[in-house]
Amino acid sequence: MLSFKGERDEMLKQSNIDQFFQTGTTQEISQKLLGKIIVYHQFKALIVETEAYLGQNDQAAHAFRNHKTHRNRALFMRPGTIYIFSMYGHNMLNFITQPQGTPEGILIRAVQPLTGIAEMQKQRHTTGVNLTNGPGKLCDALQIPMSLNTKMLNQTALKLVLSSPLNRTPSKIGTSGRIGVPHKGKWTTAPLRYFVSGNPYVSKMPRKSVDHQFNGWQK
DNA sequence: CACTGGATGCCCT
DNA sequence: GGGCATCCAGTGA
Numbered sequence: 001m002l003s004f005k006g007e008r009d010e011m012l013k014q015s016n017i018d019q020f021f022q023t024g025t026t027q028e029i030s031q032k033l034l035g036k037i038i039v040y041h042q043f044k045a046l047i048v049e050t051e052a053y054l055g056q057n058d059q060a061a062h063a064f065r066n067h068k069t070h071r072n073r074a075l076f077m078r079p080g081t082i083y084i085f086s087m088y089g090h091n092m093l094n095f096i097t098q099p100q101g102t103p104e105g106i107l108i109r110a111v112q113p114l115t116g117i118a119e120m121q122k123q124r125h126t127t128g129v130n131l132t133n134g135p136g137k138l139c140d141a142l143q144i145p146m147s148l149n150t151k152m153l154n155q156t157a158l159k160l161v162l163s164s165p166l167n168r169t170p171s172k173i174g175t176s177g178r179i180g181v182p183h184k185g186k187w188t189t190a191p192l193r194y195f196v197s198g199n200p201y202v203s204k205m206p207r208k209s210v211d212h213q214f215n216g217w218q219k
Numbered sequence: 220c221a222c223t224g225g226a227t228g229c230c231c232t
Numbered sequence: 233g234g235g236c237a238t239c240c241a242g243t244g245a
Contacts, residue, residue: 090239
């Protein structure tokens with residue numbers, strides 16, 4: 001009985017996650033993720049850069065031509081599923097969007113650390129923006145393991161916080177083609193990468209265009 | 220700052 | 233055995 005309210009709250013949160021990841025296009029959800037918070041154990045960080053991958057028609061997506069293997073099976077699961085794959089020895093964190101069976105997802109490319117920064121520095125053997133300004137770097141910094149692949153967000157230690165006083169709103173959302181997608185025609189140039197304009201933790205953000213006062217967030 | 224090449228682990232053919 | 237949704241240190245302006 002005592003746990004009833006707690007369980008109800010958990011179910012509410014879960015249906016919020018479901019809603020969030022299947023309301024709107026994957027491009028729209030990618031932009032809504034900017035300023036939301038990832039929590040993993042003692043680590044908290046703001047999402048500042050995302051990329052949309054659009055399923056079976058997208059030449060750059062792992063699910064291109066409805067390609068399904070053991071490695072990418074998470075893509076075909078429920079919205080809010082965690083998809084992690086490793087490449088060149090680095091883990092990459094993705095969230096699944098759209099109803100089950102539609103293999104679209106969002107790659108988290110960069111975050112701005114909020115808590116656990118000392119531990120991140122120890123883990124990464126570096127400081128500053130290099131802690132988390134890339135998809136492999138942020139998984140290393142937050143120590144996100146492959147074992148979370150195919151798990152649901154918020155059902156393990158890895159949470160996504162959709163509404164909190166710590167969430168921020170970008171002053172301006174920048175777009176570009178996705179990184180590392182060469183020679184794929186319109187899928188190379190399509191503006192499917194989204195970032196908080198002026199945030200120093202965005203990958204390849206020129207030092208010159210950094211907003212030193214607000215890091216690209218609304219006040 | 221822009222560009223380069225080597226290291227790297229794991230999945231797939 | 234190849235390819236990759238990367239990272240880093242090195243070079244040369």
